[in-house]
Amino acid sequence: MKCGYCGKQIKGTAEYCSAYCREKGEAGKNFARKTRLPFWIVQIIAIVAIAVGIMLIAVQKHDQGAMFVSAGLALSGVGLLAFPRAGKGRGTLSQVCGSLFFALAVVIFLLWR
Numbered sequence: 687m688k689c690g691y692c693g694k695q696i697k698g699t700a701e702y703c704s705a706y707c708r709e710k711g712e713a714g715k716n717f718a719r720k721t722r723l724p725f726w727i728v729q730i731i732a733i734v735a736i737a738v739g740i741m742l743i744a745v746q747k748h749d750q751g752a753m754f755v756s757a758g759l760a761l762s763g764v765g766l767l768a769f770p771r772a773g774k775g776r777g778t779l780s781q782v783c784g785s786l787f788f789a790l791a792v793v794i795f796l797l798w799r
């Protein structure tokens with residue numbers, strides 16, 4: 687078994703290695719559970735914005751398209767950062783992706799300003 691918070695190897699079937707990790711891990715899980723709906727709403731809006739942007743680019747409306755794509759990416763990134771997923775691995779992944787999407791959004795915005 688691996689600790690559900692810090693990822694340390696632990697013997698037996700315990701979910702966490704210590705009381706501290708249990709507290710942090712459960713708090714993260716609760717937060718992820720509570721924010722699941724806003725998280726997905728934000729991601730769906732972001733995906734729709736990106737899809738609209740790609741369609742606009744496809745019909746040669748590059749400026750508006752890039753704006754939609756960068757807005758969608760920024761929104762998705764903010765959503766990932768604001769509502770981290772539970773668990774060490776997924777929490778880190780959502781933060782890395784969130785920062786990446788946001789940085790990409792800024793780059794697109796600056797390029798097509």
Ligand SMILES: [Zn+2]
Nearest residue numbers: 689692703707
């Ligand atoms: Zn731990």
